[in-house]
Amino acid sequence: MARLLALVATVVAMVMVGMGTANAAPAPAWPLVGADATGPEVTSAQYLLRQHGAQIEADGIVGPKTQAAVKAFQTGRGLPADGIVGPLTWAKLVVDLDSGARGEAVTGAQHQLVRHGFAVTPDGVFGASTVTAVTGFKSKHGLPATSLIDAVTWQWLIGGTPTIEGWALPLPRNALPRGEYDDPHHDYPAIDLPVGTGTKAFAVTAGTAALVNDSSCGKGVVLSANGVRYIYCHLSRHAVASGAAVRPGQLLGYTGSTGNSTGPHLHFGIKIGATSHCPQRLLLAIYDGVAPPAPATLPTSGCSY
């Protein structure tokens, strides 16, 4: 009887693994990590380089030492030594990890689990809390709910967009590198995000959309939520109706260069009353998958020139 139950359990587990694989969405693209890149994917790349023997700091910035380490790693693996960690290099950098593992790669994976909202300490020890986090992360993404971090799991960990309840980036994640969300604006607190015409522009949070059409903003959308106005300008096309209630990540329109604009980009601003607030920290938090600061606490200077 016990053996029969064990057999049944095995068959059920196999079916579940099979279902998980069948239901899984395609893995997200590996990020490209080149010179001057910053962010959590850089930190994980650095820990993986350390796992393979590189003597570099995992400081989250691609400086000259990290670039040299990437090139050395690429040369050693027969890859073109362009210094950019892309799909081919990631595939060689990642290593299979499971419960009980220790070392730099474990720390790299733990940093990603933290980014995805799991309570893990990046200590390089694959213990019980990491097992729980990996299993939870994998089942959330339709992967077999085991603690094994294989290449596909790494791809989801590093390439996946963490979901923060209630917030979304204003553009597709792969439209711009993280560093573009940090740039100052030319005259007052806001940001210009350089993307080509026709890029989807999304609601950053839930709110009510109002359409704008004037000589300055061009085709724009003002998203109002809890007394805060999120302003989108220079669109080529609207994709919501005026007065529409929108949810985070909902398509508002397509970018362009209408109104007072010298080339295609998305102008994004945050206003409370008549005061413009710097959107950079909010956007970076959304990019990094951490809870963004309350808009009212965003600075009102220091992000323009």
Ligand SMILES: [Zn+2]
């Ligand atoms: Zn602007």
